[in-house]
Amino acid sequence: MAIVLRVTKLPAASLAFTNLSYVHPKVYAELVAHSEGGRQHSVQTACPVHCHVGCIILGVMPEPMVQKEEIGLSICHRESTRLQLGDAVHLRVLMLPQPKPVVGLMQLEVSTYVRPMERICIKDETLELDIREAFTGQYFSVGQSVARRHGKETLKLTVVQMVPVETAGDKRAAPVSPFAELTAQTELLFSSESDCRVHVQSRKVLPSPLVSPDFSFQKLGIGGLDKQFSEIFRRAFSSRVFPPHLVEELGLKHVKGLLLYGPPGTGKTLIARQIGKALKAREPKVVNGPEILNKYVGQSEENVRALFKEAEEEERKRGAESGLHIIIFDELDAICKQRGSNPGGAGVTDSVVNQLLSKIDGVNALNNILLIGMTNRLDLIDEALLRPGRFEVLIEIGLPDEKGRLQILTIHTQAMQQAQRLDPSVDLVLLAEITRNFSGAELEGLVRSAASFAFQRSVDMKDLSKAADASAIRITMQDFEAALEEVRPAFGSHEESLSRCIQNGIICFSNNCKRLQQTCLTLGAQARDSSHTQVLSVLLQGVPGSGKTALAASVAKLLSFPFTKLVSAESWVGLPENARVNLLQKAFQDAYKSNLSLALLVLAKKQPPRDGAKLLVIGTTSEADFIREAGIAKAFNVCLDVPPVRGSEEIAAALRELSADRYLFREDEIMQVCESGVLETIPIKQLIMVTEMAAEKCKPEPIKADTFISCLRDCGLDNFSRLF
Structure with a gap:
């Protein structure tokens, strides 16, 4: 049964706080009669009858001051039901479902x-x-x-x-x-x-509105950063989930800034672009560092102040209840360089740093902001920005590990798999294993390169106007193997440089030579596998041409370190002193970005800045006396002598190995050279040079002993032993 009544005001203002509606007693009696004994729960001493009033359920009570054809509703009720005074409303007794909601x-x-x-x-x-x-x-x-x-x-x-x-x-x-x-x-x-x-x-914790419940890095196209995002949430967002008064009781302040740093291509900028999708709260402001700078005096500082304007206004209105304002600075080093580092400039960057410091942690510091900075040059950032209360949380976004590389490869090949364009022969687990020191951007480039080989197979290069067979395009494991040959990681092993150092191979002409090579390999394995050795440095010293560089390069290739840096003397030619220092420093900084690295021909060492990073340094020198006098030799853990070829037995062994590999030098001719007495001591590099010279003269015949001795004298090496 439905009773039609007209909406009117409540007869007394105090009735508005009961959340009840009021009707004439006769109407109330009629409702009770149709409620089937359904007198509901007691509210204080009244016994309301719950009825449908518009779109809500209200308890109905009798009130003599209300007319028989009217129902008294409060302003709250009229707003909730969208009814106005004088509107007709149908009143129906509530029939509760079972079980009761x-x-x-x-x-x-x-x-x-x-x-x-x-x-x-x-x-x-x-x-x-x-x-x-x-x-x-x-x-x-x-x-x-x-x-x-x-x-x-x-x-x-x-x-x-x-x-x-x-x-x-x-x-x-x-x-x-x-x-x-x-x-x-x-x-x-x-x-x-x-x-x-x-x-x-409120003393109760409301569900956090910061991160969407269905958030997934894989959906955003980001892989290998689960650990970093967990640390970001713990240090920057977790305290903001709780009520402000709880943070005040603990005497704590929210983190206002975090800085993401690491080598290029590891996902810092990608986080900046995608973090807005991960957050359920207000859209973050993403600012490129150079965009802050302006040609007009004072405008750069004004641009910084404008970033905080909305946060300041809400802080004044809402205080501790203010929402979180996130500002993301990409390429932060463009505007926050060390103050005083450019004395010849106009001081604009210094003023920008000062303005940023005052906004983050000044007299009227804001508590409703979170700044996220991105940079790959942490060394350029002003130190004042990195202290607690400012960009206090430093998180390294480094090269992904094997699990992270698998996630990244899965993300970038997901569309191929869904379209059934990825051949079953493609083993992503194997690719993740062999792509050591690849950044996320380089892995994306690897997938693009592999796809280009698949495209090439479907295109007729002789007739480009001919329609390509799109249905035949499938990316295979062979495409990825070919892509690995042309996509090289920036922080990988420099195979070409190492190969150039050992073009003539390694000639083991004596047991001492074999023992020396094995010692270097053992030291390298110690640096790679030992949990107690973080830095190990080895100095190879010997006369010019004794094979120090070749030995170091061969050890580097045999150890298969994921990152190998070759720093040679020719790379420093023409550079001023400070540029040489920077070049040497950069070699170490790049090495520390890899968990396992090897630096060749570097005559210094430095402790890695983080745990887990291991470094093997191999230096070579022909001026052992100078190295000792300058105190550089003390920087190396091990100093090894690389001897020249001495005595007839070692000379014969070296010539036999050369003859076996590339030159035709008969045994009797070799013995004739050794018995001639013209050669007692010679560096292996010089011996190879003389052998090549003699081979050219005797071509296509085998090398003659007389020709070899003649070449030796022409080069002035027949009495080389007098120099030692």
Whole structure:
């Protein structure tokens, strides 16, 4: 049965705080008669009949001052049902479904009808006690508002979220219902409206709005950064999940800045572009560092102030309830260089740094901001920006490990797999294993290069106008193997440079030579495998041409270090002193970006800046006396002598090995050279040179002993032993 009544005001203002509607006693009696004995829960001493009033459920009570054809509704009820005075409303008695819908959790937004003179602060315990006492047993819907008194002010509480639970005695799932009953077991959460006229000091933790629940780095196209993002959330976001008063009780302040640094192509800028999709809160501001700078005086500083304007305005209005403002600086080193590093400039970057420091941690410092900086030159950043209270969280985004490389390769080949364009022969696990020291960008380039080989197979290079067979395009493992030949990691092993150093191979002309090579390999294995050795440096000293560089290069190739850096003397020719220092420093900085690295021909060492990074340094010198006098030899853990070829036995062994590989030098001719006495000591490099010279003269015949001795004398090496 439905009764049609006309909407009117409540006869008394105090009735507006009961969340009940009022009708004439005769209408009330009629409702009771049709409720089938359904007198619901008691609210204080009244016995309301719950009825459908528009889109909400209200308890109906008798009131003699209300006319028989009217129903008294408060302003809250009229707003919730979108009814106006004089509108007709159909009143129907509520028939409860079984099991009865019960509210498990209800979140209420607190505001006021009239802007107060001063900001109202109220504890959630006070509100919860008042709500439970007044409204337990009543039914609520999302969007429904109720009014309560707090001192002299009238509060408006709006239901913004309801979560149902199982009813008592019935373990079946609660039905999906637009309304539910508030019980003594219902958990109540309170939040303030955005204008912050009312501040609710809540001791309960609301669900974090910062990160979407379905967030996944793989969906954003980012792989191998799960550990870094976990650290970012722990240090920068976790404290912001809790109520502000809890952070104040602990005497803590939120982290205001974090700096992501690492080599190019590892995903720093990609995080900057995608972090807005990961956050459920306000869209972050992404700023490229150079965009801050301006040609007009003072405009660069004004651009910095403009970034914080919205955060300042909200901080003034809402205080501790202000939302989080995230500002992302890409290429931070462009505007935050060390102050005083450019004395000849106009001082613009110094002023920008000063302005940024004052905004982050100045007199009127903001607490509702989080700055995320990106750079691959951490050494250029002003030190004042890196202290606690500013960019205090430093997170290295380094080269991905094998698990991270597999994630990145999976992301970049996902579309191929879905389109069935990736051949089953492609082994991503194997590719992740062999692509050591590849950055994320280089792995993406590897996939593009492999696809280009597949495209080439489907194109007729003799007739480019001919339509390509798109259905035949499939990327195979052979395409990836070919791509590996042309896509090389920036922080990989310089195979070409090493190969040039050992063009003539390694000639083991004596047991000492073999022992020396084995010692170098053992030291390299120690640096690679030992958990106690982080840096190991070896100095190879000997006369010019004794094979020091070739030995070092061969050891580097045999050890298969993922990063090998060759620094030779010719790379320093023509450079001023400071440029040489920078070149040497960069060699070490690049080496430390790899977990395992080897530096060749570097006559210094430095402790790696992070745990887990291992470095083997092999230096070579022909001026052992100078190295000792300058104190450089003390910087090396091990100093090994690389001897020249001495004596007839070693000379014969060296010539036999050369003859076996490339030259035709008969045994009797070799013995004739050794017995001639013209050669006692010679560096292996000089011996190879003389042998090649003799081979050219005797071509195509085998090398003659007389020709070899003649070449030896022509080069002035027949009495070379007198130099030693």
